[in-house]
Every structure is written in structure tokens, then in C-alpha cells.
Amino acid sequence: MLNDEYYMRLALQLAEKTLGQTGINPVVGCVIVKEGRIVGLGSHLQRGSHHAEVNALLMAGKEAEGGTAYVTLEPCSYFGRTPPCADRLVAEKISRVVVACTDPNPQVAGNGIEKLRGHGIRVDVGVLEQEARELNEMFNKFIVSRLPFVTLKSATTLDGKIAAKSGDSKWISGEASRAQVHMLRHRHQAIMVGVDTVIADDPLLTARLEVAAIQPVRLVVDSKLRIPLDSRVVKDQETKTIVLTTNQASIEQMLRLNALGVEVIKCGEGPRVDLRKAMAIMTEREIGSILLEGGSRLNGAMLEAGLVDKIVLFLAPKIVGGADAPGAFALQGFDLMSDAIALERVNVERVGNDCCITGYPRLE
Numbered sequence: 001m002l003n004d005e006y007y008m009r010l011a012l013q014l015a016e017k018t019l020g021q022t023g024i025n026p027v028v029g030c031v032i033v034k035e036g037r038i039v040g041l042g043s044h045l046q047r048g049s050h051h052a053e054v055n056a057l058l059m060a061g062k063e064a065e066g067g068t069a070y071v072t073l074e075p076c077s078y079f080g081r082t083p084p085c086a087d088r089l090v091a092e093k094i095s096r097v098v099v100a101c102t103d104p105n106p107q108v109a110g111n112g113i114e115k116l117r118g119h120g121i122r123v124d125v126g127v128l129e130q131e132a133r134e135l136n137e138m139f140n141k142f143i144v145s146r147l148p149f150v151t152l153k154s155a156t157t158l159d160g161k162i163a164a165k166s167g168d169s170k171w172i173s174g175e176a177s178r179a180q181v182h183m184l185r186h187r188h189q190a191i192m193v194g195v196d197t198v199i200a201d202d203p204l205l206t207a208r209l210e211v212a213a214i215q216p217v218r219l220v221v222d223s224k225l226r227i228p229l230d231s232r233v234v235k236d237q238e239t240k241t242i243v244l245t246t247n248q249a250s251i252e253q254m255l256r257l258n259a260l261g262v263e264v265i266k267c268g269e270g271p272r273v274d275l276r277k278a279m280a281i282m283t284e285r286e287i288g289s290i291l292l293e294g295g296s297r298l299n300g301a302m303l304e305a306g307l308v309d310k311i312v313l314f315l316a317p318k319i320v321g322g323a324d325a326p327g328a329f330a331l332q333g334f335d336l337m338s339d340a341i342a343l344e345r346v347n348v349e350r351v352g353n354d355c356c357i358t359g360y361p362r363l364e
């Protein structure tokens, strides 16, 4: 027997496939059903373009009248870059709306549902609610806190190392894990690393998928502008590179980087980059999600500053040893285990021969 979950699952799939392409906007899917037939399907494809409901309504045309709309997020109720979806659903004479979850955007937050009900439309809320909410975890944080959602990704050996004592790190995790990392890059608006990672590994930091990928902006935290001018993140033009530094950085080096097309932003007086300020600057630039890819010290500093929202750790079944080999998180350290940074909502999944552990640091 078909039920609401059947169509909502389809709407969620339409939303999920667009993760990474809506910028600071949520991903949203909509399915319109009339007399047992699907008459319209839509996703929000890009910020500034039609919302999911409008795309689905355009496909349905006159068939929308009297139909049921399944939407993964509460229809919006205000004029943003596009007119309110709630008004449009009313105008097209939809008779019932099924919503997965409410929109945390303070400008919507229940108003969309209220508006629909005010026009006599039956609205049912909460079908596949948890899935829908998790799908937009980055948007949910950004729209309320006005700070980017930071996912810390790392790959370690069983003994917690991110490189051998020589510095060699290719490769720790297996092919399947590395493919997942490229999907993570595609789904975040920026990738952030410390300058030591650029010096040690000379990474390209682009998203490489079997299909075309969206390239996140590259962010390099570099308080003294030690970034080599011939590093790949400087030379490669596939995406923009921004270096976050301090007032202590040399003007000459800054100008050299600018001449090579790299933007340099000063975040604080030094000696270290003010990471909280860096996050606020990203917000101004409408970067709502960041994939933090190390190294140890930047990971530690971001964690200590309470700026990490999620951890994705690929644990590879190998042991490399070496007292000086770096670990994933360089922190000052706590005296008591009870003070350790604990993760909540932990999930464990096997990826090839690796184990992928995800969780959310409890932020006090």
C-alpha cells in the first residue's frame, strides 16, 4: 500500500542528489501527486533559482489543482530571492501539503505552515522528519548561528597517526574511503588546511568524482605566509585559493601571492590566525560549510575553539608507529578522561577495509 512515506522518500532523494550545489541554501525536494499519479517533481537546484515547490508546480501545470504536495522542508513564507512558495501552492490550488520538517530559518519557522492552513489547506508535518533534518544539517546550523558548519575529516592508522615518522602519508585509507572524501569536498563550499599540510603534502584540494564535481574554495591557514609560491594550491586555477593570515605577515609576500591570483585575508594581530574571526569572514562571504582536512595543529585549534560541528574519521587497519609520527588532533590535552571532547550521535560504518566513524563534538 502506498503511503505518505513513499512519496516523501522520493522527495528526499531529489533533495539529496543536489547536496553541494545550493550554496548557503538548503537542499529541498518536492513531489506532487494527484489521483494516484505523480504529476510533478522538483528540486531547488541553485540559490536564486526556483524553489523545489515551484519547479514541481511548473511540471504539474493544471494538474496541480486538487493535488497533494510532498515537500522535504516547510514551504517558505516570505519574499527572498524568490516569492513565497506557500502563496504559490495556494494560488495553484493544491489541496494538501505534506511536510517532512519545519524550516529553522527565523524568517520562516512555522509561518509557511500557518499561512497554508490559514487558506484552508490541510498540512501534515513530520513525515520522515529526522532524515529531512539531517540532510540539511549544514544549512540548519548556518541559518541560525550565522557561522559556517565545519566538518573535520581525517584518516588515521589504528594507532591514530596521520603520517609515518618520515612524514609519508600516501595512503592511509583505502580507495573507497578516498572516493567518499571527494564526495565530501563536493558537498562543502570550502576546504580548509593548515600551511604545514601544504608544505608537507602539496595537495591539490579539488573534488574529483567520476562525474563532474563542484570545486570548493581552498582556504589555507598560514599566520606567517610560509606558503610556497610553487605549491599546487597556488598554481592550480581550477578553483580559488584564499590564504588566512595575520597582521604579522609580510606585505611583499602578500603582494606576490596576490599577483598569482591568491587572495590573502588578515584575521587578527597574530601570532596565530584568529579562527573565530576567520569563520565570521567566511560567513560574510556566504560560505556556510567548510571541510577541515588538517593537519594536527589546525584540527586541534579548531576543536579547542569549539568551531568543529562534525567529525568524520576514516580508521585504516594498519599500525605505523613512531613516537614522533603526527596524530590527527594536536591538543594541549586534558588531565582527566572525563574532560575529553566527547562525540554524540556516533555512527560507525565499514568502507572497504576501513572503518568510518562520524559524530558531533559536544559543544559546552
Ligand code: AOF
Pocket: 025, 026, 027, 028, 029, 043, 044, 047, 048, 050, 051, 052, 053, 073, 074, 075, 076, 079, 080, 081, 082, 085, 103, 105, 108, 143
Ligand atoms: C522552500 N523551498 O526549495 C527552498 C527553501 O532567498 P532565497 O530564494 O534564496 O530563499 C532562501 C530561503 O528559503 C532559505 O534560507 C530557506 O529558508 C528557504 N528555502 N524554501 O520553500 C525551497 N530552498
Ligand code: ZN
Pocket: 051, 052, 053, 075, 076, 077, 083, 084, 085, 086
Ligand atoms: Zn520557497
